[in-house]
Amino acid sequence: MKVDIKEVAKRSGYSTATVSRVYSNGEAVKSSTKQKILKIADELNYIPNPIARSLSKQSTDTIGVILPDLFGEFFMDIIHGIDEEAYKQNRFVIVSSSHSKRNFLETLVEFMGSGRVDGVILMASQIDEMVAKIIKKSKRPIVFINAGDELKNIVNFKINNYEGAFGIVEHLILEHKYKKIGLIKGPDDNYDAIERTKGYYKALTIYGHNIIPDLILPGNFLVEGGYEGFKKIFRHKQRPDAIFIANDMMAIGAYQAAEEMGVNIPGDVAVVGFDDIYLSQFLIPRITTVHVPISDLGSRAVNYLLKIMQSKNNKPYVEILPTKLVVGESCGCKKI
Amino acid sequence: MKVDIKEVAKRSGYSTATVSRVYSNGEAVKSSTKQKILKIADELNYIPNPIARSLSKQSTDTIGVILPDLFGEFFMDIIHGIDEEAYKQNRFVIVSSSHSKRNFLETLVEFMGSGRVDGVILMASQIDEMVAKIIKKSKRPIVFINAGDELKNIVNFKINNYEGAFGIVEHLILEHKYKKIGLIKGPDDNYDAIERTKGYYKALTIYGHNIIPDLILPGNFLVEGGYEGFKKIFRHKQRPDAIFIANDMMAIGAYQAAEEMGVNIPGDVAVVGFDDIYLSQFLIPRITTVHVPISDLGSRAVNYLLKIMQSKNNKPYVEILPTKLVVGESCGCKKI
DNA sequence: CTGAAAGCGCTAACAT
DNA sequence: ATGTTAGCGCTTTCAG
Numbered sequence: 051m052k053v054d055i056k057e058v059a060k061r062s063g064y065s066t067a068t069v070s071r072v073y074s075n076g077e078a079v080k081s082s083t084k085q086k087i088l089k090i091a092d093e094l095n096y097i098p099n100p101i102a103r104s105l106s107k108q109s110t111d112t113i114g115v116i117l118p119d120l121f122g123e124f125f126m127d128i129i130h131g132i133d134e135e136a137y138k139q140n141r142f143v144i145v146s147s148s149h150s151k152r153n154f155l156e157t158l159v160e161f162m163g164s165g166r167v168d169g170v171i172l173m174a175s176q177i178d179e180m181v182a183k184i185i186k187k188s189k190r191p192i193v194f195i196n197a198g199d200e201l202k203n204i205v206n207f208k209i210n211n212y213e214g215a216f217g218i219v220e221h222l223i224l225e226h227k228y229k230k231i232g233l234i235k236g237p238d239d240n241y242d243a244i245e246r247t248k249g250y251y252k253a254l255t256i257y258g259h260n261i262i263p264d265l266i267l268p269g270n271f272l273v274e275g276g277y278e279g280f281k282k283i284f285r286h287k288q289r290p291d292a293i294f295i296a297n298d299m300m301a302i303g304a305y306q307a308a309e310e311m312g313v314n315i316p317g318d319v320a321v322v323g324f325d326d327i328y329l330s331q332f333l334i335p336r337i338t339t340v341h342v343p344i345s346d347l348g349s350r351a352v353n354y355l356l357k358i359m360q361s362k363n364n365k366p367y368v369e370i371l372p373t374k375l376v377v378g379e380s381c382g383c384k385k386i
Numbered sequence: 387m388k389v390d391i392k393e394v395a396k397r398s399g400y401s402t403a404t405v406s407r408v409y410s411n412g413e414a415v416k417s418s419t420k421q422k423i424l425k426i427a428d429e430l431n432y433i434p435n436p437i438a439r440s441l442s443k444q445s446t447d448t449i450g451v452i453l454p455d456l457f458g459e460f461f462m463d464i465i466h467g468i469d470e471e472a473y474k475q476n477r478f479v480i481v482s483s484s485h486s487k488r489n490f491l492e493t494l495v496e497f498m499g500s501g502r503v504d505g506v507i508l509m510a511s512q513i514d515e516m517v518a519k520i521i522k523k524s525k526r527p528i529v530f531i532n533a534g535d536e537l538k539n540i541v542n543f544k545i546n547n548y549e550g551a552f553g554i555v556e557h558l559i560l561e562h563k564y565k566k567i568g569l570i571k572g573p574d575d576n577y578d579a580i581e582r583t584k585g586y587y588k589a590l591t592i593y594g595h596n597i598i599p600d601l602i603l604p605g606n607f608l609v610e611g612g613y614e615g616f617k618k619i620f621r622h623k624q625r626p627d628a629i630f631i632a633n634d635m636m637a638i639g640a641y642q643a644a645e646e647m648g649v650n651i652p653g654d655v656a657v658v659g660f661d662d663i664y665l666s667q668f669l670i671p672r673i674t675t676v677h678v679p680i681s682d683l684g685s686r687a688v689n690y691l692l693k694i695m696q697s698k699n700n701k702p703y704v705e706i707l708p709t710k711l712v713v714g715e716s717c718g719c720k721k722i
Numbered sequence: 723c724t725g726a727a728a729g730c731g732c733t734a735a736c737a738t
Numbered sequence: 739a740t741g742t743t744a745g746c747g748c749t750t751t752c753a754g
Binding site: 095097098099100101102104105110112122123125126129130133134137142143144145146147149153159160163164165166187273302306309329332334 | 431433434435436437438440441446448459461462465466469470473478479480481482483485489495496499500501502523609638642645665668670
């Protein structure tokens with residue numbers, strides 16, 4: 051049996067307007083009538099239809115989230131942060147991972163151009179003009195996560211990869227006096243990776259170290275990349291006394307390679323990573339790495355998005371969340 | 387500027403009905419008029435409003451997914467499977483993790499009782515009568531993931547934990563002739579855990595092994611649980627020659643404990659796990675475990691849900707996905 | 723504090 | 739093949 055607002059109105063003897071007011075927030079309804087209506091509604095098992103409400107109010111209480119292909123604990127953390135904050139603020143979350151470029155754009159258009167969501171959170175590996183155009187046309191607010199500098203005048207929440215990388219390399223230099231510090235990089239087209247590389251260069255430069263090209267190897271952020279990078283870096287006459295590996299996933303590969311090669315960490319070579327992923331705590335020796343507040347990234351993005359929606363503020367805004375050095379023993383520090 | 391179906395109709399010289407038909411699937415529209423309308427629509431940047439469409443069609447092209455507190459790679463995989471299948475079938479996915487019991491029920495009511503989604507996928511640690519009642523009242527189809535046997539006559543997709551556990555313990559018995567096989571269990575109120583324990587008992591029983599209570603320890607599916615369980619199991623005079631650890635997470639803890647205690651795996655004691663989580667491949671020695679098709683669980687659930695929605699079929703259905711033994715060296719098998 | 727009625731933007735009979 | 743029109747279920751002026 052269909053039970054809509056009319057039914058409740060009829061049975062309670064009030065108008066639909068009054069029933070509606072009962073379910074809207076601070077509307078003026080006499081407390082006694084409110085009770086009556088609520089009672090009837092409960093008996094009838096009435097729940098306001100959110101779609102009808104959305105159509106009428108022109109807002110859906112829903113935010114759209116677009117992520118790169120959903121995988122790994124990074125995305126888990128992001129979703130976790132987003133979901134948590136959205137729940138606190140009584141919003142629903144539609145997630146979509148971009149399985150392909152085409153799908154990505156379609157989804158973006160759908161979210162930005164239609165009434166399905168009130169706002170969107172977008173994390174994409176690369177933002178091109180196509181995206182820029184879509185966004186320009188749209189009336190929905192959007193906040194980016196970890197976007198690079200391609201787009202100007204956007205709202206963007208990101209991680210301070212640069213500082214994090216600088217800090218951990220600085221640690222190797224200042225605390226341990228390592229002279230020959232190698233680097234296994236991330237993908238060349240990855241914004242995070244690029245920033246981390248910059249931080250590495252900066253630290254070496256500032257402290258007067260030479261850049262030794264033989265000690266700088268390409269990588270891919272995957273376990274295998276770290277494995278191969280680690281093996282390769284020892285093939286040169288120049289041997290590193292420490293290696294900054296651009297993420298923990300690759301560091302795991304490096305640990306494996308070290309084990310196979312009989313290389314002791316940190317005895318023969320110090321190793322540090324980046325990300326402080328969950329697995330990292332199980333590496334022996336405990337890896338020195340950079341903690342990245344991923345979950346925060348999600349929750350703050352949601353929080354800010356909702357703020358924009360309320361205030362209709364449209365100003366560009368960038369927030370760069372700080373990272374934190376996590377000291378283990380892989381860098382040569384002693385266990386305490 | 388607001389651009390709705392009326393606007394497109396007016397500018398193209400056709401009625402809203404015809405414009406609507408252009409956007410509905412196989413409706414009869416002359417190809418030439420379709421082109422004209424599409425052209426105008428494109429110029430105007432028109433996108434049909436999905437909310438209005440939903441209200442009119444009484445369906446949203448969206449499915450709701452409720453998961454236990456979002457965490458760990460298990461949930462990542464589930465979401466991945468769900469998202470992928472939903473995308474293929476042109477559906478949107480609203481996710482909600484149940485941060486609390488109250489939130490869980492609220493969300494369930496919202497999804498089941500209102501028009502926000504067309505169907506729901508539910509995974510919950512425990513299904514009580516409250517849940518049963520909500521579901522009974524609702525008209526939306528629902529499919530469960532990994533539900534226990536509390537509810538009868540539901541659609542349920544689950545993992546064959548029982549067989550998986552039986553198989554891996556059988557492997558220890560048949561291939562390795564271990565006599566004293568210990569168990570570190572999962573939480574007592576966890577359905578998966580219970581099934582795995584059953585499989586363990588069954589294997590011992592069938593092959594005429596004695597159940598040795600000292601070798602059966604409680605656990606919690608967390609790293610720490612495995613760590614402590616492993617240490618504890620060696621405190622008894624009865625020493626196991628093999629241990630079945632009810633999930634890989636705990637196995638990681640056990641590896642750590644073994645390292646600290648100077649216990650060699652599998653030399654001093656064989657160890658096997660369950661789940662085949664991503665991390666497992668990095669354990670040395672490679673752990674023997676049971677692969678669980680989690681992502682499939684998600685995609686099949688979605689697929690079946692959509693099937694139900696189309697056919698309006700309402701029959702109970704249970705699908706139990708098989709697991710697969712993954713042989714490493716931790717059980718005593720040789721590397722090949 | 724409550725009611726009447728005009729939408730919100732689209733779909734789906736029913737006509738033509 | 740296309741147009742007319744009555745909803746879909748709720749919100750929100752505008753009156754009273």
